[in-house]
Amino acid sequence: MLITCPYCGPRDVIEFTYQGDGNRERPQPASQDLDAWNAYVYDRLNLAGDHNEIWQHSGGCRAHLRVVRNTLTHEISSVAFTRGDHKVAARHKAEGKI
């Protein structure tokens, strides 16, 4: 399996570390919403098809990447930096973190 890093280009999967399901929403650290934490830790879509994932190019540029991988075929349809991720950035902005 090859992942095309937006910085480094196509690299073997051995250079990358899986950082988990990209669909999760991490609650605020101080949150005491147990349902939200339960969902963050345990709930998975377990899709047979295109799946949002976070990978790190740990054996390369070390950037964190948002990858869409098909769980049936391993075909990768998109790779982008998580840095500048609009969804996350918008949330941080709304929360006054940036």
Added chain:
Amino acid sequence: MVERQSPLELELRAGSHGDFEHGIEVILSETRPGSILQLAAWPGQEKALIAGIRAVTGLALPDGAGAGSTGGVRSVFGFAPGKFTVVDEAEGLASAFANVVTPAIGTVTDLSHGRTAIRIAGPKAEWVLAKFFAIDFALPAFPVGAGRSTMHHDVFAQIQRTGADQFDIYVFRSFARSFWKALCHASEEVGYEVQ
């Protein structure tokens, strides 16, 4: 300055080795630069950092991921978004950057004692490196001056092409001796000289 000892000392044997009777096709050496730095720009400060690198080293960075340039004595290349490795034969490059890369622009990390620089040169340099790293070493894909971050098993390596048939490889000092030995083994079939 502390006198630096090479981790390769016990294994670096000058002379011809391997199947050299038909000719020497790669030359291996340790370049022992005085300064190896990593510079990182905060988001949005990349241009300011690149201008700072030019001001200190005189080297202009071309656009693009992994782009770099080399002037022989000094070299620079991008190894990650907004991050650059800068190398100088002389010691003390970190202090030259101290006033240029301000805290508002980014960071300067002095790795001079933490990395070992190994040079492989010669007509079979690409061939030997292709046995280690799953990246494209052909000149059009990996132009002179450009840098790559990759790994050989668990040995992380930064590679800069410093000539049409010459590459400088930066590895962690603690892995350098085993990497050097592997490089020597891989070079045996083409005949190699250690300088």
